[in-house]
Amino acid sequence: MISLLLLFITFSLSKQCSEYTTNEIDTVDSAFECIESIETTEKENNDIITGLKYYLEAYVFKDILKNPPQPSFSNNYYEKVDIDAELNKINTKTTSMYDFYSQIKNLIISTRDGHLAFNVDKDLNKPNSELTNFFYFLPFEINIDNDKKMYLIPRKSLGGIPIDVPEIDDNQNIAVKTINGEDPFNIIREFGKKYLGLKCPHAQFTEARSAISFGSLSDTPLTKEYLNTPITITWENGESVTINYSIFKLSTPNKSLKELLQGEEVKQGIKPKLTPEEIKSRKEIGKRMKTKQGIIERYKSDDNNVGCLLTDNKINTFFIVSFDPKDAYVKSYEDTISKCIDLFDSNKYPIQVIFPKNGGGYGYLSRWVEKIISPYDDVDFIGSLRVSDFTEVIIKTGMGTGLYDPETCEVREKGINPQTLGEWYTKPKIIKYGDVEHKVSQPSLDKGGMMKLMKNPRKPTEIVVYTDSFCYSACSLVTKGLKEWGGAILVGYDGDPNGKDEEFEVGLSPTSVIGLNEIDKDNIFTQYGYELGISVTETYRFNYEYNESIPREFLTDMIDERVNIYSDPDIIDIFEEETKKIIEKYQTKCNPKNKRLVKRDEKCDKEINIEHGHGGYECGDNGEWSTKCVLAYCDDGYKFDYINNKCIEDVCVYPPTDDGTPSMTVNLVMIIIGIITLIL
């Protein structure tokens, strides 16, 4: 009797999820009554852990994470994670789905690999999909001015519901002095570190600046304690206010708004093929980006997430928000790039390239963009997969048909579903990280075909590429490639205004990923309403002995220059001014830490006297161009072997035997889609 009574009391006090009938702004405590009532069972939890153990055998960074080699500037830049040990620590006795899910999310965050993803898949419509209707928010967005001061822009409404905090309204033009009595940027740094799984602190900051004030609890399951911690803001004029997080609950029956808000979801898909639902949701994302990004709104063609322009300032601008055009826009995306090539060819002015929070996308598009910027770059990625039962399944679904032997350019697997895989996989390579063994397939080429390039390419010292360090996945293939080949001046913008320039990476996650639900529809996670994204192909630096041991995911490539631009890139003239200054500087000066970016000069071609090679002046240790000529790039059809300082034949252009003409088809099987982040 007593227990029944107690049950009745708790029951009547807690807010039932069904009590939400319309879109609603709610308090944290009230919303958590619904959230915490979403149930899981011990069996479900155990099934999920067992599933993770099986599928994550294909996770290519599983080994290196146990003992990651560190960069020269730090001995704890990459954190150690033993995935199996951590999975064993997860409490599977809990019946709260949010509790269980948060534990898995925390493990994933600790890997600092944004490609690795375990998410509620709301399209599966299981009980857990209720969580995707909850969004946390603060009544402002954070802006940082170019004077490195923080301003709060009031959020006036959410989903049509008005929000009003008069103090924030009144002080929107006053810089914030402290938050909770500290440097106001600390709260962003801490949020990034705790809740966003990115390796570089600047990328974390770029992302956290928006994610801290709006996000989905299914993407970022913040704790109730965190959300209930009041935030005290003090402005420079002495005024202050204490505010709390609130929750926006999307009412499930209201489909049209539900679809509209799909665009807010952080960490979107990672899938080789888009389903119609995804395509639809990505269209919404495109719209949202367009309203957010002023420059893009004005100059990009419809839904392309790419565009270019030339202003009176005589600087060409090329901006790419993503390499992930929606289905119907692939052609127009490609047409836009083609028009941009024509625009750049129609003049001789420098080119600035901007990647505003570029969330990645198709590898073939990022490859193309890199070749436009820097035509002699090798963009045939060298990569390996971790040997495991599930990796075999992945290869047999078709990945092997897009990989080539780097010595012969022969395709690794001639068809889909081979009985047994070739020796490239069955005779794996062993890499050691201390005591940790990493068993991977023989390095293979993931190569692309020819696309239209510029007739009048610029020299690397006439191209300025802006990255906010978030530059993710396919985007990082471009920026890391340009850095390795010396194809452009790489400039950091956004990021942490007071962070170290020496820790500003040009991009993150140059790795291929798969979405499990695309490869295997009936896996254990779909049954419970989840999806898993796994990084599967690690890529290496361009070493033509093919014996690199550290994947590029764990090798940093840093910016050459840094500018104080923190706003969304609708202030194109500020970029142009900076570009002018940087190009002027690089007439005589350079980054002494970057020996790959040279001042190209035909005079050096003769001096270096290397067959098929072209040269330039190397940057001296004093930060000025030296008079030393070095090999900088090779003729088409040759690869620039930097380690051995020579030009070598590209086997895919000059095959070793007469039979077996290499096919130069664009490989659409392997694509790389990163996370796409949005704010309201």
Ligand SMILES: *[C@@H]1O[C@H](CO)[C@@H](O)[C@H](O)[C@H]1NC(C)=O
């Ligand atoms: C549903 O969404 C529309 C906007 O798309 C809004 O006008 C309407 O009030 C919403 N209805 C409910 C019940 O929330």
Ligand SMILES: *[C@@H]1O[C@H](CO)[C@@H](O)[C@H](O)[C@H]1NC(C)=O
């Ligand atoms: C913030 O939350 C605290 C306690 O949770 C409450 O006392 C206070 O009124 C809230 N402040 C605002 C502005 O809602």
Ligand SMILES: *[C@@H]1O[C@H](CO)[C@@H](O)[C@H](O)[C@H]1NC(C)=O
């Ligand atoms: C790769 O192989 C070459 C030639 O065998 C050797 O000189 C070099 O040290 C090797 N590099 C690595 C990273 O093992």
